[in-house]
Amino acid sequence: MLSAISDEAKRILDEARNRGIILRLLGGVAVKYHCPSATHRSLQRSYPDLDFFGKGKQGREIRKLLLDLGYESNQRFNALHGTTRLIFEDAKNQRVVDIFLDVFRMCHTLHLGDRLTLDDYTIPISDLLLTKLQVVEINEKDIRDLIAILKDHDVVDHAASGDREGIDAGYVSSLCADDWGLCKTLSLTLRKLLTFLQKYELEPEAKEILETRINKLLHAIETVPKSFKWKLRDKVGEKKRWYDLPEVPIRTQSVSSA
Numbered sequence: 001m002l003s004a005i006s007d008e009a010k011r012i013l014d015e016a017r018n019r020g021i022i023l024r025l026l027g028g029v030a031v032k033y034h035c036p037s038a039t040h041r042s043l044q045r046s047y048p049d050l051d052f053f054g055k056g057k058q059g060r061e062i063r064k065l066l067l068d069l070g071y072e073s074n075q076r077f078n079a080l081h082g083t084t085r086l087i088f089e090d091a092k093n094q095r096v097v098d099i100f101l102d103v104f105r106m107c108h109t110l111h112l113g114d115r116l117t118l119d120d121y122t123i124p125i126s127d128l129l130l131t132k133l134q135v136v137e138i139n140e141k142d143i144r145d146l147i148a149i150l151k152d153h154d155v156v157d158h159a160a161s162g163d164r165e166g167i168d169a170g171y172v173s174s175l176c177a178d179d180w181g182l183c184k185t186l187s188l189t190l191r192k193l194l195t196f197l198q199k200y201e202l203e204p205e206a207k208e209i210l211e212t213r214i215n216k217l218l219h220a221i222e223t224v225p226k227s228f229k230w231k232l233r234d235k236v237g238e239k240k241r242w243y244d245l246p247e248v249p250i251r252t253q254s255v256s257s258a
Contacts, residue, residue, distance in 0.1 A: 004093075005029055005047045005048075005050065005095075006029060006032070006033075008050065008093075008095070009025055009029050009050055011069070012050070012052070012065070012066075012069060012097070013025065013121060015065060015068075015069060016062075016065055019061060019065060021054065021058050021061050021062060021065060022054060022055050022058065022116050022117070023052050023053070023054045023062065023065075023099075024052065024053045024054070024116050024119065024121065024122055024123045025050070025051070025052055025053075025121055025122045025123070026051045026052065026053050026100075026104075026122060026123045026127075026128060026131055027049070027050070027051030027098075027131075028045065028047045028051075028141065028145055029047050029050060029051070030051070030121075030122040030123065030128055031128065031132075031145040031148055031149060032047065033121060033122055034122065034125055034128070034149070034152065034153070034165070035148040035149055035151070035152045035153075036152060037147070037148040037151045037152050038144075038145070038148040040148070040202075041201065042144075042200040042201045042202060043144045043147055043148050043200065044144075045140070045141045045144050045145075046141075048094070048095070048096075049095060049096040049097070049098060050095065050096070050097045050098070051097075051098045051099075051100070052097065052098070052099045052100070053099070053100045053101075053104065053112055053116060053123050054099055054100070054101050054116075055101065055102060055113055055116070056083060056084065056101040056102040056113070059082065059083070059086070059101055062086065062099060062101075063078075063086065066086075066088040066097060066099075067088075070090065071088035071089060071090050071097060072088065072089050072090070072091070073086075073087075073088055074086075074087035074088065074089055074249065077249045083101065084100065084101050084102060084103055084105060085098070085099065085100050085101060085105070086098075086099040086101065087099075087249050098249075100112075101113075104127075104131055105244070105246070106131075106134060106135070106244070106246040107134050107135055107136045107185060107243040107244055107245075107246060108134040108179070108181060108182045108185060108243060108244070109244075110127065110130055110131065110134065110175075112127050115127060118164070119164050124164070125149065125153055125164065125165060125166070125167060126159065126166075126167050126168040126171050126172060128149065129146070129149050129150075129153075129167055129172070130172065130175075130186075132145050132146045132149070133146065133185070133186045133189045133190065134182065134185055134186065134189075135185075135189065136185055136188075136189075136243045138189055138192060143192075143193065143196055144200075146189075146193055147193070147196075147197070147200065147202075147210065149167070150167070150193075150210055150213045150214060151202075151206055151209065151210055153165055153166065153167050154166055154167065154213065155167045155169050155213045155216045155217050155220075156168060156169065157169055157170055157220075158170040158171075159171070167213075167217070169216065169217055169220035170220070172186070172217065172220065172221065173220040173221050173223075173224035174224065176221045176224060177224045177225060177226050177227055177230060178226075178227045178229055178230055179230070180226075180229075180230045180233035180234055180242065181233070181242030181243055183221060183222075183226075183230070184238075184242050185242070185243055186221055187218060187221055187222065190214050190217060190218050190221075191218070193210075193214055194211065194214055194215075197210055197211065
């Protein structure tokens with residue numbers, strides 16, 4: 001199953017590159033691409049769908065790409081959200097392709113369009129981590145992905161130019177410095193992650209590494225100087241909801257959910 005979905009991701013990415021389309025992988029398959037630990041017996045999971053990130057100005061070309069590759073458009077969803085997100089379906093292979101354009105908008109909004117060229121096949125590892133950390137009602141597969149990312153990638157203060165495998169604490173904390181809600185969710189998720197480590201059959205050394213990296217990222221997020229906007233929102237605190245409730249697309253065909 002993983003081999004088939006990985007081959008399909010490569011087919012889409014190769015054809016996008018041939019057409020001059022900037023498209024990068026995200027989601028579980030992107031985690032698997034970067035993280036050998038994703039195959040660990042405690043961290044393995046299914047990969048039913050594919051998630052990509054592209055540029056809004058290439059939306060028309062992306063639509064044509066997926067149609068040419070045999071996918072069908074989720075016309076209702078794409079008509080409503082097509083400027084920022086597109087859904088394509090392959091009923092024969094029970095597969096969905098979800099494409100975000102310019103912004104990743106789920107529980108929180110991440111503007112990733114200008115960062116797509118930092119890696120050749122996936123969104124940058126720091127952004128991949130953020131797409132998982134920003135989930136408020138986190139599920140089992142996201143926890144496994146987060147553990148795999150943090151187990152295999154060191155947390156650095158500032159990733160050097162060209163460093164595709166270091167988690168950039170400076171970049172992550174800079175986003176939190178101006179966004180109270182994102183800061184709140186990331187802190188909560190990282191603390192949850194610490195409590196989940198004992199559940200997985202990881203070596204003691206691996207757990208120690210994970211705890212160190214999680215705490216380093218927490219420290220960076222919590223100690224970065226905050227903006228005036230952040231401080232104003234902090235006065236309201238949890239009395240007002242600080243995250244969005246992401247819409248779950250209605251599948252137009254009999255295909256699996258991610």
